[in-house]
Amino acid sequence: MATLTELLHEGRALLEEHSPSADLDARVLLAHVLGRSETWLRTWPEHRPGREEAGRYRALLRHRARGCPVAYLTGEREFFGHSFRVSEAVLIPRPETELLVEAVLERLPGENAARVADLGTGSGAIAVSLALARPQWTVLATDESDEALELARVNARALGAGNVSLSRTHWCADLPGDLDAVVSNPPYVAEGDPHLKEGDVRFEPRAALTAGPEGLDALRAIVEQAPAHLVPGGLLALEHGYDQGEAVRALMHEAGLAAIETLRDLAGHERVTAGCR
Numbered sequence: 001m002a003t004l005t006e007l008l009h010e011g012r013a014l015l016e017e018h019s020p021s022a023d024l025d026a027r028v029l030l031a032h033v034l035g036r037s038e039t040w041l042r043t044w045p046e047h048r049p050g051r052e053e054a055g056r057y058r059a060l061l062r063h064r065a066r067g068c069p070v071a072y073l074t075g076e077r078e079f080f081g082h083s084f085r086v087s088e089a090v091l092i093p094r095p096e097t098e099l100l101v102e103a104v105l106e107r108l109p110g111e112n113a114a115r116v117a118d119l120g121t122g123s124g125a126i127a128v129s130l131a132l133a134r135p136q137w138t139v140l141a142t143d144e145s146d147e148a149l150e151l152a153r154v155n156a157r158a159l160g161a162g163n164v165s166l167s168r169t170h171w172c173a174d175l176p177g178d179l180d181a182v183v184s185n186p187p188y189v190a191e192g193d194p195h196l197k198e199g200d201v202r203f204e205p206r207a208a209l210t211a212g213p214e215g216l217d218a219l220r221a222i223v224e225q226a227p228a229h230l231v232p233g234g235l236l237a238l239e240h241g242y243d244q245g246e247a248v249r250a251l252m253h254e255a256g257l258a259a260i261e262t263l264r265d266l267a268g269h270e271r272v273t274a275g276c277r
């Protein structure tokens with residue numbers, strides 16, 4: 001039987017040419033199979049897992065070597081300090097999307113009750129994070145995909161966000177008319193974008209990633225439709241591509257929104273644009 005040190009070494013060697021984060025991937029996958037933390041792995045380097053556990057670990061390594069995202073292999077991803085279940089039916093939550101959550105929390109006064117909608121919720125990462133940070137809000141999470149809604153429901157329940165409700169709908173169709181905020185991380189990648197052929201995105205649902213030849217179709221639809229569902233002064237906050245800030249500001253301007261502002265992510269890219277009705 002191999003020790004943890006040997007298994008991690010084996011994992012790193014196997015993943016080296018397939019993943020930019022071979023060392024981390026091996027540790028996350030081994031910790032997942034053993035049901036332990038990465039700290040535990042470091043504490044017990046001489047521990048020898050059983051044959052069955054080593055076999056499951058090696059199977060995950062082979063999937064990872066073929067490109068499958070680590071989050072789909074473990075079935076979870078951390079977002080805004082919470083652990084979300086994920087599956088191939090939804091986009092894997094990204095760190096830059098935390099900026100969108102922060103932007104909404106900063107702009108809506110915390111103590112008031114508010115009605116907020118998260119369009120295209122996927123795993124529910126945005127909706128559930130907002131709902132947990134603001135228990136007095138009611139958060140409506142929408143998606144076109146039944147599988148995504150089921151996963152969002154599982155996440156809301158597991159994380160104790162009783163103030164999230166779910167609805168199957170296309171962007172703003174069937175939205176109530178008195179929302180304090182509409183927030184979305186819609187698909188915004190251009191259909192021919194070469195980066196769709198690289199890394200994790202190859203395994204993610206296309207419908208959650210691409211939106212027309214310039215990637216602007218979903219953003220345009222939301223900016224055109226959302227203001228009618230906002231109370232006066234209501235907030236629209238959207239994530240978009242690094243090169244779409246100008247286009248989204250122009251769309252919000254045309255839609256009559258005010259106080260339009262774009263925020264940059266940690267990489268320095270324009271990533272979130274917000275405006276008020």
Ligand code: GLN
Binds near residue numbers: 185188201208209
């Ligand atoms: N940020 C993601 C990517 O570029 C895309 C997310 C989205 O389309 N909403 O991989």
